[in-house]
Amino acid sequence: MAEKRVVITGMGVVAPNATNLPDFNDAIRNGRCGITHHQELADLNFGCQVAGQPEVTDEILQQYFSPLELRGLNSSGIFYGTIAGTDAWKDAGLSFSEKENPDWDSGIIFGTGILGVDKFREAIQLIDAGKTRRLGSTSVLQTMASGLSAFLGGKLGCGNQVTTNSSACTTGTEAVLMGYDRIKSGKAKRMLVGSCNDHGPYVWGGFDAMRILPHNFNDDPTSASRPMSATATGFVPGSGAGALVLEEYESAKERGAKIYAEVLGGAVNSGGQRGGGSMTAANNTGVQRCIKEAIGNSGISAGKIDVINGHLTATTRDATEIVNWKTALGSGKDNFPYINSLKGMTGHCLSAAGSIECVASVLQLKNKFIFGNINCDDLHPDIQAIISPERVPIKTKEQPFNILAKASFGFGDVNAVVVFKKTVEK
Amino acid sequence: MEEKDLNAQLKNIVEPYAQNKEALLKFNDSSHFIQDLEVNSANLVDIILDVEDEFDIEVDNDSMEGMLTVEDAKKIIRQKLQEK
Numbered sequence: 001m002a003e004k005r006v007v008i009t010g011m012g013v014v015a016p017n018a019t020n021l022p023d024f025n026d027a028i029r030n031g032r033c034g035i036t037h038h039q040e041l042a043d044l045n046f047g048c049q050v051a052g053q054p055e056v057t058d059e060i061l062q063q064y065f066s067p068l069e070l071r072g073l074n075s076s077g078i079f080y081g082t083i084a085g086t087d088a089w090k091d092a093g094l095s096f097s098e099k100e101n102p103d104w105d106s107g108i109i110f111g112t113g114i115l116g117v118d119k120f121r122e123a124i125q126l127i128d129a130g131k132t133r134r135l136g137s138t139s140v141l142q143t144m145a146s147g148l149s150a151f152l153g154g155k156l157g158c159g160n161q162v163t164t165n166s167s168a169c170t171t172g173t174e175a176v177l178m179g180y181d182r183i184k185s186g187k188a189k190r191m192l193v194g195s196c197n198d199h200g201p202y203v204w205g206g207f208d209a210m211r212i213l214p215h216n217f218n219d220d221p222t223s224a225s226r227p228m229s230a231t232a233t234g235f236v237p238g239s240g241a242g243a244l245v246l247e248e249y250e251s252a253k254e255r256g257a258k259i260y261a262e263v264l265g266g267a268v269n270s271g272g273q274r275g276g277g278s279m280t281a282a283n284n285t286g287v288q289r290c291i292k293e294a295i296g297n298s299g300i301s302a303g304k305i306d307v308i309n310g311h312l313t314a315t316t317r318d319a320t321e322i323v324n325w326k327t328a329l330g331s332g333k334d335n336f337p338y339i340n341s342l343k344g345m346t347g348h349c350l351s352a353a354g355s356i357e358c359v360a361s362v363l364q365l366k367n368k369f370i371f372g373n374i375n376c377d378d379l380h381p382d383i384q385a386i387i388s389p390e391r392v393p394i395k396t397k398e399q400p401f402n403i404l405a406k407a408s409f410g411f412g413d414v415n416a417v418v419v420f421k422k423t424v425e426k
Numbered sequence: 427m428e429e430k431d432l433n434a435q436l437k438n439i440v441e442p443y444a445q446n447k448e449a450l451l452k453f454n455d456s457s458h459f460i461q462d463l464e465v466n467s468a469n470l471v472d473i474i475l476d477v478e479d480e481f482d483i484e485v486d487n488d489s490m491e492g493m494l495t496v497e498d499a500k501k502i503i504r505q506k507l508q509e510k
Contacts, residue, residue: 067442068442068469071442071472072472134475136471136472136475137468137469137471137472138472
């Protein structure tokens with residue numbers, strides 16, 4: 001059986017700088033930063049007191065959850081994921097299945113790093129006080145890793161695979177590739193893929209303790225996240241969710257669905273925590289192999305990549321990532337693709353980062369722009385030494401392009417690279 | 427406690443969990459929580475917790491298992507109130 005082509009027919013996003021798709025498009029085009037100071041973090045003696053947290057009001061929640069669903073709901077990842085997931089589904093022109101029969105051809109792969117932390121804290125406090133019976137029915141559903149995919153599965157009525165993946169900061173991009181594989185091999189016609197991450201001190205505290213977050217921008221939150229900048233001092237923690245509806249090309253055409261872009265291919269691997277790789281650092285050979293493999297199975301040559309949306313978190317590793325791209329692509333200083341990082345505007349949304357950034361990548365392809373890197377007017381000298389500074393746009397470039405490569409790398413030395421193409425001929 | 431008040435209080439508690447809104451309009455002693463009102467069985471423990479808060483009583487597991495209809499619930503609530 002011939003392999004199926006896979007296209008993107010719907011998207012949804014809840015990010016620190018916008019809580020719906022049109023606003024997010026404007027936000028990234030205009031360089032709007034969603035990082036703010038959090039008094040709660042200051043009160044708790046965090047070194048880094050700035051973070052990216054989507055502004056989801058009660059009014060918004062009421063549009064997505066019934067009063068019963070909202071009772072005792074205290075899982076920010078479920079809030080974000082439900083909004084992004086249902087928005088993507090509706091954006092694709094799909095409806096919720098009727099009462100008796102699910103849509104057997106549609107599935108969900110929605111990843112997370114950790115879910116329902118605040119709910120879990122509630123439960124711990126009740127259990128420690130000897131009041132386990134007071135937990136009610138919702139504790140398990142909000143804290144199990146698959147809580148969100150299960151919730152969305154029921155809401156939409158999906159009868160194909162419904163699951164949750166987890167691979168740290170690679171999660172969202174990995175979910176895209178898992179859904180892509182499933183459709184390509186003919187096992188599903190549509191897959192809602194994405195990822196979410198909870199917000200708050202209990203999620204971010206561990207990173208603060210590792211001293212990998214910036215502590216010198218507490219009075220200037222919008223300048224705190226500085227990917228590729230000489231003055232970058234660490235990543236700003238974030239949260240949110242991104243979601244994409246992947247669909248078999250023939251199915252999308254049959255439905256007359258709008259098509260954002262095609263998923264040409266991609267790769268996931270691990271550096272095995274060997275060759276310089278570790279739990280927290282990447283084996284550069286692993287990263288380069290992942291990039292090359294993604295290009296190879298996309299059926300393109302390295303020179304065809306116009307834009308890279310990097311992982312680029314605003315740590316000392318940004319320059320290393322660019323060396324890896326340059327080596328893998330075999331490009332020179334001047335013909336290196338344009339490269340940008342969303343994290344200047346959102347911070348690092350952890351397990352939600354990959355999916356939010358895939359949405360940002362596809363919006364650029366579809367709407368013909370390359371968003372500017374905010375907080376990068378002082379490009380790191382190590383980066384200037386290897387690529388021409390104009391390949392790192394500071395201001396948004398309004399121009400069409402064809403192919404974008406998106407990468408995510410995560411703790412555990414895991415890598416994912418996906419290749420998106422704009423045009424769908426025939 | 428007045429029968430009418432007890433009915434109203436209980437209906438108020440059950441309302442958010444009842445998926446069959448028509449059955450809720452006909453809320454009476456014989457209403458079955460799962461079959462008529464279409465309460466998700468997992469939510470029965472939440473109804474119990476709400477009942478406990480409302481009446482300041484504790485409903486043990488054995489009593490809970492016998493609570494299938496509105497009449498059952500009222501019987502248990504009255505009994506627990508008397509035991510207080």
